[in-house]
Amino acid sequence: MKTEGDGDCPFQFNFDADTFKVGDTVSYRVPESFDEMPFVGVLLEVGDDYVVISPDDPTDPDRRMRGTRESRPVVSTQEAVG
Secondary structure, three states: OOOOOOOOOOOOOOOHHOOOOOEEEEEEHHHHHHHOOEEEEEEEEEEOOEEEEEEEOOOOOOOOOOOOOOOOOOOOOOHHHH
């Protein structure tokens, strides 16, 4: 019998910042407000030292957040909840 927490993760994340490309699913964080809690987003843009992430929120489909380009991008609280 499966219990909560068993099984495979329903997402396939790219944790390699060197290979980030538009459309990748990433785990991003908002440490100012949520410490290391993971959030899921999709990369919309990849720059040399930044990424633009969509939180894929159906209530705000045009939302874009700028984050750092690292294995788990950091997004500011202002970007995340602004």
